[in-house]
Amino acid sequence: QPMQQEVAHAQGFLASSTGTSTSSTGAVQGMAGALAVAGLSVAAVRGASASSRQQGVKPRAAKSVVACRSLAKLKIDGVDLKDKRVFIRVDFNVPQDKKDPNIITNTARIDTALPTIKYALDNGAKSVVLCSHLGRPNGQKDEKFSMKPVAKVVEEKLGRPVKLMNDVVGEEVEAACADPEPGTVILLENSRYYVEEEGKGKDADGNKVKASSDKVKEFRASLAKKKAEEKGVELILPVDFVCSSKFGDDGEIQEGDMSTGVPEGFLGLDIGPKSIEMNDEAIKKSKTIVWNGPMGVFEMEAFEKGTKQMMETIVSVTKDGAVSVIGGGDTATACKKYDTVDKVSHCSTGGGASLELLEGKLLPGVAALDDA
């Protein structure tokens, strides 16, 4: 349901600004002629091409419209909840402090799910069972990725007890969920304790397949400039880096560029000044910006420049009329850190999946919902 709300947001965004600006088709089609800026992390800024700009693009009947229309889904207020046990697949994949996973650094994803949970309880649901993934425990039960800190926050914010299960499936969970006291709220453990959750490559033993270095090389080659140019995409990759001997604030710091690479024994933890300049230039000539993924480890002061500067530039172009959508658990947390949630057009709870939504891909979690 939170996803539905988010989808509604996305729909709102895609269909918004009519009258004065972007049409739903324009925004989607604009992505085809996009400008991509990548950081050291899995990051991309996309500024849409002229077709999606804020200058009154006429609505067009295009295949991207179909993708938008299919987002008209049945909402919780269209369902009779009386005495039902309601299962809600929430997005509690919240960012956690790098040193202490018990600290949730941004509760926005929990906050946006609360109205749905409350609605169910206020409208006669017998019980509510919540389920989410958290981080990437690679299909293993790992205490570091437990939903425990999430349960605590949900409990506080909901103002009623939340019963945390110690598993996702199994007899004990089934028994607890079968016929609980009226008004019970149950939170299942991390669904990614099971490799089946991710639905990605698995080996013969059911373990998640990790990328091999050959595959990474193949992927880099697939990003070749020529290919991007053929699709009308300008691809900007970092050309210099801030490197550290340690994944922490107190390591030795060295700079690296394309001639040196990341020095042996060091980690590339932020983009360097030249890359920042290139990003700035790209952002300034874009009128629609979709940003998902910080430029570096912005949580640590020594590696925040790339992200901080990008945020400042995006806020500045937004002030001048550009449309900016920032998403991803950590990128939204950067918005919180720099107090810019209200200074961009939309700070979304959606992450990687919302980029796929904009691409027009079919999202299994959305496709499974009943149409309105």
Ligand SMILES: Nc1ncnc2c1ncn2[C@@H]1O[C@H](COP(=O)(O)OP(=O)(O)O)[C@@H](O)[C@H]1O
């Ligand atoms: N070069 C890097 N090395 C290690 N961690 C990084 C690096 N760059 C960014 N990160 C971390 O990755 C997280 C961003 O993850 P990502 O999935 O790209 O963003 P989002 O959650 O917004 O989708 C941040 O917590 C950031 O500190």
Ligand SMILES: O=C(OP(=O)(O)O)[C@H](O)COP(=O)(O)O
């Ligand atoms: O969009 C998501 O999170 P994100 O905020 O990290 O981009 C999804 O929860 C995907 O998580 P994953 O990137 O661990 O598969």
